[in-house]
Amino acid sequence: MKTPERLEPLMADGLIDTVVRQLMSGKEAMVFVVRNGDEVLCAKVYKEANKRSFRQAVDYTEGRKVKNSRQARAMAKGTRFGRQEQEAAWQHAEVDALHRLADAGVRVPKPYNFHEGVLLMELVTGADGMPAPRLNDVVLSEDTARTYHALLIRQVVLMLCAGIVHGDLSEYNILVDAEGPVIIDLPQAIDAAANNNAARLLERDVENLATYFGQFAPDLLRTDYGREIWSLYETAALYPDTVLTGQFKRIEKPADLKAVMRVIDAARDEEAARLARMHGTAP
Numbered sequence: 001m002k003t004p005e006r007l008e009p010l011m012a013d014g015l016i017d018t019v020v021r022q023l024m025s026g027k028e029a030m031v032f033v034v035r036n037g038d039e040v041l042c043a044k045v046y047k048e049a050n051k052r053s054f055r056q057a058v059d060y061t062e063g064r065k066v067k068n069s070r071q072a073r074a075m076a077k078g079t080r081f082g083r084q085e086q087e088a089a090w091q092h093a094e095v096d097a098l099h100r101l102a103d104a105g106v107r108v109p110k111p112y113n114f115h116e117g118v119l120l121m122e123l124v125t126g127a128d129g130m131p132a133p134r135l136n137d138v139v140l141s142e143d144t145a146r147t148y149h150a151l152l153i154r155q156v157v158l159m160l161c162a163g164i165v166h167g168d169l170s171e172y173n174i175l176v177d178a179e180g181p182v183i184i185d186l187p188q189a190i191d192a193a194a195n196n197n198a199a200r201l202l203e204r205d206v207e208n209l210a211t212y213f214g215q216f217a218p219d220l221l222r223t224d225y226g227r228e229i230w231s232l233y234e235t236a237a238l239y240p241d242t243v244l245t246g247q248f249k250r251i252e253k254p255a256d257l258k259a260v261m262r263v264i265d266a267a268r269d270e271e272a273a274r275l276a277r278m279h280g281t282a283p
Contacts, residue, residue, distance in 0.1 A: 006045045007032065009116040016043065016120070023131055028187060033123060033131065041112065042123040046091050046187075090187055095119060097164055097189035104162035105240070106155055107182045127178040135181060135212070136171040145216035151180050152209055153225050153244065156202070159183075160233050161240050165190040165198050169205035171212045192233070199230045224248040 003011060003019050010016045020033040023042065032043045091114070098111040098121065110122040124132040140148065152174070159166060166189060173185035192198045206226030214221035223246035231248060232238035 004030075004032065004045065006116070006118060007034070007043060010034075010043070010118055010120070013115065015113060015115060016041070019043075026185070028185075034120075040123050042109065042121050044119040044121065046117050046119075091117060091119070093189055094185075094187040097186040100162050100164060101159060101183075101186075104158055106158045106162070107180070108186070109182065109184060124175045124177050124182050124184075126176070132175040132177045132182065134172060135174040135176055138176050140213075140216050142217050145213045146220070148176075148181050149209060149213040149217070149220055152183075153206070153229075155181070155183060156206060156209075156225075157229060157238065157242065157244070158240055160192055160202065160229060161238060163192050165192050165195075165202045166205050167201045170208045199234075202226060202230055 001019055001021055007016065007019055016034040016036050018035040020035055020040070023031040023033050025031075029047055030045045032045065034041050034043045095111055095114045098108050101108045102110055109124055111119065112122070113120040126132045135148070156166075156169070166183065166186065168185065168188050169183070173183070175182040175184055190198050190201060192202070195201075203226035206229065210220050210223055210225070225244060225246050227248040228244055228246065229238065232242060
């Protein structure tokens with residue numbers, strides 16, 4: 001096929017030899033099968049911000065680090081430079097997340113290079129050697145649904161132990177290779193410790209999994225892995241091999257109103273004493 005314009009710099013720099021075909025076009029990027037020597041890879045070409053249907057909502061970008069104060073100011077003001085930097089940060093977020101997650105043992109495509117707004121990574125293939133299908137295109141038995149759900153819950157735990165929440169996890173951004181699910185599409189990846197939306201988005205990711213696999217195994221709809229996982233994370237009790245139950249019961253103690261009133265009264269007395277000292281009326 002004719003080489004897309006965005007892939008020409010990679011060919012000029014010897015990173016790829018041939019563009020085999022377009023694999024897909026999604027809400028944020030176009031994906032191509034490419035060849036570099038004997039190796040077949042995947043090239044993810046990010047769409048320009050004004051051509052994407054997925055917006056860089058503050059829910060996802062909150063807490064992300066920037067290079068310097070100049071960059072931060074430009075991004076906050078929405079200047080042309082700021083928008084360029086914001087777009088670059090959005091793209092680099094996926095590259096960084098893929099490296100961190102691969103190192104943590106999460107099943108994600110292996111990243112190779114990021115050049116001129118194009119991410120070169122492993123082409124995930126199925127048992128037949130062809131590009132792996134998305135989860136929503138695979139027919140599942142009840143047993144397979146349970147197995148895949150358990151594997152993905154474990155991947156969510158591994159991700160969180162690495163400090164990352166996917167933020168947009170569903171059957172549409174999970175591939176299925178010969179060994180099971182592979183998680184893809186991570187430009188909106190969230191820093192769990194720095195983003196105030198992390199708990200809500202993790203619970204939504206897990207709920208999406210329960211909803212999808214619950215079509216095949218209805219009892220999964222009654223699980224509550226999301227809140228269980230986050231509760232363990234908050235109390236520093238979440239590890240890659242933590243045994244989960246799928247249940248969560250919040251322990252709520254009745255408020256001690258007398259203790260609350262004692263604190264209020266003490267604060268009021270302290271403020272009165274401070275004002276008396278200020279005006280010279282203290283005994």
